Amino acid sequence: MNLANHSHQHFQSVARPVIALGVDYPDGEVIPPHHHEHDQLLYGLTGVVMATTPQGAWMMPPQRGMWIPAGIVHEVRTLGDVKMRSLYLDPAISQGMPTTCQVVGISNFMRNLLEEASALPPEYDEDGRGGALMNLIRFELERLPPIPLSLPLPTHKRLAKQCHSFLREPGANITIDHWCDELAMSRRTFTRLFRRETGLSFVAWRQQACIMAALPRLAQGEAVTTIALDLGYDNPAAFSAMFKRMLGSTPSLYRP
Template sequence: MPQRHPDDYENVPRPVVGIGNDYPSSFELAEHSHRRGQFLYAARGVVAVSTPFGAWVAPAERAVWIPAGTPHSVRMVGAVQTRSVLVASSASAALAERCRVVAVSPLLRQLLVEAAEVPAEYDERGRDGLVMDLLVAEICRAPVIPILVPFPRLPALAKRCHRFLENPRVGETIDDWSGDLAMNRRRFTRLFRRETGMSFSEWRQQACLSVALPRLAAGESVTAIALDLGYDAPGNFATMFKRVLGVPPSRYRQPSSESS
């Protein structure tokens, strides 16, 4: 499939436009934004989306909703095949105003694949128009998946969060962070929740998941990932993973990967 750049479709006189692209392993799209909202789905591989406000990871059967005007960069994990939908504000009133990861049902998946083949200036009253209408309806009802790593606006705290994502360790504590930032424990916990909307332990857990998911998709063993994150045993990591995402970490590994 030829590469399709979203900016080429900003002025298409249709409320919804489907596009599809293939990317090589580890390809990165530098920070950019679109006038339309983007529903980004990886039919193959994993996409990791970063914004000034947080990070979102979409492995198999997941997609990221990126509202219009949101600056974002995208990193491909493995060879990635995307099927995206660009949605004008006139058709996205029912969609969220913030980025989120949602589940992609079999029906929604097929609609995304089909939309990528629909001509940009399709007949809105014909079959293609019905496909696009149903696609938006399915996006609106897609369940939200709790994978979210919000970044604080306070520069010193944001820097500390980014440092953690570079080398996440589940054993890091409030006392470790408050000491680094020269704050007392009480002030730190209040500030962290105000800046991120999460407790420190919730954020730390989400950050560890956001790092683990691309590694799982790349075929790394559950044991290696768990130990790198600082878990005493793979079983403890697997228990946390299943509690949050509803499935064991092995569910996210490539079929060709060796068993852990």
């Protein structure tokens, strides 16, 4: 199902500030670049969702959410079968939310709210239970904690090529000096350029790239040891320590 058409069909004629939908997608679904007039919150019960924009990539593991502001052109890919809940909000009522894409934590309370909301008809009674439920969701949106599962991509042509090459074969043991040699840059020039283009240090970007490479494999049930060694970590403990430091939980919690 094409998400862009699906949203257009439901929202152009529905005068409600918040609409919730439940949609299932198969593994490998690709929704071509599109944008919405509404702000969007995605929540995946199962599977992994990756959204990409010209500025970077965001990966939503199972039981997490993703905020996509109105007007941002994005492509969506599913990794594994995805059971999705989507909120669409009039931007006038979601002021104060991030102006860029953001992966967020979803509390048990918010999960229950999203389940209830997705069961409502699009034209729910704004003065009844439906309206009260949607109003509560609006308050809870501001409490969603950000999760560092984004990977900004540079616009600098040579650096962008190097980053995309790394994403095809990520490795925790790749060093700044290696990239400096590849790009024929001094370490000082490289570090300044990398931070200016991505907003991150090279080490932080490399760690986030490795996490984003690991998440789909974890969601498919692969062993932590196998993933850690494939990514170039000396042992699973080193990988798990980095993972927990970045995301606040161990890799095993992301396995089915």
